[in-house]
Amino acid sequence: MGGGVGSRFWPFSRENKPKQFLDFFGTGRSLIQQTFDRFNQIIPTQNIFVATNEMYAELIKEQIPELSDSQILLEPTRRNTAPCIAYASYHIKAINPNANIVVTPADHLILQEHHFLKNIQTGLNFVCKFPTLLTMGVNPNRPETGYGYIQTVEGGTNDNIQEVKAFTEKPNQELANIFFESGDFFWNSGIFIWNVNTIIDAFVKYLPDIATRFNLGLGKYNTPEEKTFIEEQYPMCQNISIDYGIMEKADNVHMLVADFGWSDLGTWGSLHDLAEKDQQHNTSLKCKSMFIESSNNLVALPEGKLAVIQGLEDYIVVATDDILLICQKSEEQRIKHFVTDINMKYGDEFI
Amino acid sequence: MGGGVGSRFWPFSRENKPKQFLDFFGTGRSLIQQTFDRFNQIIPTQNIFVATNEMYAELIKEQIPELSDSQILLEPTRRNTAPCIAYASYHIKAINPNANIVVTPADHLILQEHHFLKNIQTGLNFVCKFPTLLTMGVNPNRPETGYGYIQTVEGGTNDNIQEVKAFTEKPNQELANIFFESGDFFWNSGIFIWNVNTIIDAFVKYLPDIATRFNLGLGKYNTPEEKTFIEEQYPMCQNISIDYGIMEKADNVHMLVADFGWSDLGTWGSLHDLAEKDQQHNTSLKCKSMFIESSNNLVALPEGKLAVIQGLEDYIVVATDDILLICQKSEEQRIKHFVTDINMKYGDEFI
Numbered sequence: 001m002g003g004g005v006g007s008r009f010w011p012f013s014r015e016n017k018p019k020q021f022l023d024f025f026g027t028g029r030s031l032i033q034q035t036f037d038r039f040n041q042i043i044p045t046q047n048i049f050v051a052t053n054e055m056y057a058e059l060i061k062e063q064i065p066e067l068s069d070s071q072i073l074l075e076p077t078r079r080n081t082a083p084c085i086a087y088a089s090y091h092i093k094a095i096n097p098n099a100n101i102v103v104t105p106a107d108h109l110i111l112q113e114h115h116f117l118k119n120i121q122t123g124l125n126f127v128c129k130f131p132t133l134l135t136m137g138v139n140p141n142r143p144e145t146g147y148g149y150i151q152t153v154e155g156g157t158n159d160n161i162q163e164v165k166a167f168t169e170k171p172n173q174e175l176a177n178i179f180f181e182s183g184d185f186f187w188n189s190g191i192f193i194w195n196v197n198t199i200i201d202a203f204v205k206y207l208p209d210i211a212t213r214f215n216l217g218l219g220k221y222n223t224p225e226e227k228t229f230i231e232e233q234y235p236m237c238q239n240i241s242i243d244y245g246i247m248e249k250a251d252n253v254h255m256l257v258a259d260f261g262w263s264d265l266g267t268w269g270s271l272h273d274l275a276e277k278d279q280q281h282n283t284s285l286k287c288k289s290m291f292i293e294s295s296n297n298l299v300a301l302p303e304g305k306l307a308v309i310q311g312l313e314d315y316i317v318v319a320t321d322d323i324l325l326i327c328q329k330s331e332e333q334r335i336k337h338f339v340t341d342i343n344m345k346y347g348d349e350f351i
Numbered sequence: 352m353g354g355g356v357g358s359r360f361w362p363f364s365r366e367n368k369p370k371q372f373l374d375f376f377g378t379g380r381s382l383i384q385q386t387f388d389r390f391n392q393i394i395p396t397q398n399i400f401v402a403t404n405e406m407y408a409e410l411i412k413e414q415i416p417e418l419s420d421s422q423i424l425l426e427p428t429r430r431n432t433a434p435c436i437a438y439a440s441y442h443i444k445a446i447n448p449n450a451n452i453v454v455t456p457a458d459h460l461i462l463q464e465h466h467f468l469k470n471i472q473t474g475l476n477f478v479c480k481f482p483t484l485l486t487m488g489v490n491p492n493r494p495e496t497g498y499g500y501i502q503t504v505e506g507g508t509n510d511n512i513q514e515v516k517a518f519t520e521k522p523n524q525e526l527a528n529i530f531f532e533s534g535d536f537f538w539n540s541g542i543f544i545w546n547v548n549t550i551i552d553a554f555v556k557y558l559p560d561i562a563t564r565f566n567l568g569l570g571k572y573n574t575p576e577e578k579t580f581i582e583e584q585y586p587m588c589q590n591i592s593i594d595y596g597i598m599e600k601a602d603n604v605h606m607l608v609a610d611f612g613w614s615d616l617g618t619w620g621s622l623h624d625l626a627e628k629d630q631q632h633n634t635s636l637k638c639k640s641m642f643i644e645s646s647n648n649l650v651a652l653p654e655g656k657l658a659v660i661q662g663l664e665d666y667i668v669v670a671t672d673d674i675l676l677i678c679q680k681s682e683e684q685r686i687k688h689f690v691t692d693i694n695m696k697y698g699d700e701f702i
């Protein structure tokens with residue numbers, strides 16, 4: 001899934017080049033390219049599909065030239081994750097009626113890759129045997145309020161696969177503290193593993209409107225007729241997330257405890273937590289830097305540039321070729337409002 | 352005089368493009384171009400000479416293509432203002448043995464230009480009649496510690512030309528307050544007007560070593576031999592300012608009270624004082640900007656770029672194509688030390 005637009009990383013991310021297409025850490029590969037590289041170690045190229053918004057079709061082809069057109073599923077409008085996953089499931093079923101599928105966001109950070117790949121293998125083995133909806137849960141290392149949580153039933157298999165008791169939305173701090181200390185709550189990573197028939201059955205049961213709509217296209221998936229069908233039907237789908245529409249309601253949900261390091265890179269703060277820091281907890285992404293009497297700042301400039309920062313504490317400093325943003329870290333959730341105001345003041349040039 | 356290098360405006364000014372060659376206010380003309388334009392209204396182009404360091408020869412030709420090579424006086428080494436003025440005086444005397452000369456820095460800001468030009472005319476008329484060294488003094492509007500002061504003898508001519516009692520170096524704050532309240536102290540603008548013979552006589556009397564050295568070149572000025580002569584002799588001149596070497600010692604010094612707005616643009620702070628500000632006293636030079644909970648900042652980005660600044664107070668924020676500097680206004684005098692440190696850390700790429 002690589003269709004998101006987020007303005008939280010503005011001005012690094014822009015409407016025409018959102019987060020998944022950016023190389024945050026200066027590694028030479030964007031987040032979606034890293035996601036492709038990661039899976040391509042265990043999944044053949046022809047079995048990798050990207051679902052994204054129409055407007056990013058060219059960017060996808062540019063960044064992952066290995067994909068053929070039939071591997072790029074274009075959403076004519078944004079309808080959240082449930083219709084996106086339904087579309088991909090029907091498309092894949094037309095190619096392989098018994099496919100096992102990993103669903104993953106394209107804009108997350110995964111550390112300890114070999115653990116990740118081992119976990120994915122374990123999950124695929126599990127859904128081969130059992131008609132379950134498997135989700136990956138991350139052992140929390142702090143009482144984070146920015147993530148949804150999954151509560152599991154005590155006990156579990158040898159492979160650290162546990163039965164799920166409940167999904168919960170992002171908690172407040174008090175609740176997050178309780179979740180963190182209890183030991184049976186995990187972060188919801190948004191990575192799912194299931195057999196194509198298990199998820200389609202779940203759509204039929206929990207989101208029958210969406211299932212009925214996609215059933216109309218049987219015989220058209222993975223053919224030249226698919227495009228027209230999707231352009232007509234997709235916009236009429238309910239706008240709903242897979243968590244809310246299916247995962248929270250289904251009774252065959254299991255969770256695999258992830259062994260890898262994970263972040264949804266949802267905020268500059270989360271990026272700062274993960275990045276390498278100097279002794280004063282300053283991070284500079286991609287650029288050269290000199291910090292003087294400054295601490296706890298995150299600075300990101302285009303590659304090779306130099307930042308000289310004096311007397312600054314707890315700030316985000318981000319520059320692109322045409323924009324400079326300086327914002328207190330505590331206020332970063334307001335960046336999306338700044339973007340709205342800038343749109344009002346200067347039009348869409350800087351959006 | 353357009354040979355200075357200053358690192359106080361780094362990274363806006365760089366070793367290969369110092370302050371006088373920059374367009375600080377986004378008017379389309381650099382400070383030296385503005386100086387040329389200003390004088391060219393009353394002084395014919397062929398009577399305008401630029402003295403500068405050899406390394407800026409090409410920049411001068413590029414920025415003021417109106418000048419012929421013989422109007423560009425190249426200093427092979429830096430030797431402060433006295434040798435520079437001596438060289439120009441001997442060069443000009445070879446062209447016109449009775450020339451009246453205005454000596455001006457090329458990197459100052461002049462407001463109310465028609466007052467300025469009227470003052471210059473008044474000064475030229477005065478030095479036509481009297482063999483005096485005339486300096487332009489600016490009525491102080493605040494007890495500034497960043498300027499030298501000129502104390503005058505009470506009384507004066509109708510044209511506001513007064514006899515000078517003393518030159519003083521940059522005062523401390525206490526002294527600056529006394530100067531400011533006394534009413535007979537003026538800022539030393541560094542603009543001088545005199546007859547070529549008056550200043551050469553002053554060199555003979557107060558800086559005889561320099562005069563003797565330049566006398567060796569008589570017959571060579573304004574000829575093809577000048578260049579070789581200057582390359583040999585100039586580096587051997589004493590490194591001394593005209594203020595310290597002559598103005599503070601001479602007994603025929605007068606001062607004309609300037610009617611125009613003036614700043615030596617010596618610091619980011621002085622630039623901020625002069626620039627247009629919003630209600631929260633923020634200034635953005637050349638760029639677009641949005642300030643949120645921010646006050647008293649000076650922001651300068653390359654033309655057309657956008658700065659979004661949240662929660663910042665009393666800072667200088669300057670970005671060029673390859674450098675971003677964020678520095679508390681109170682610490683701006685340390686910028687030149689940062690530049691030294693950067694040179695140590697990254698070599699001369701950013702200098």
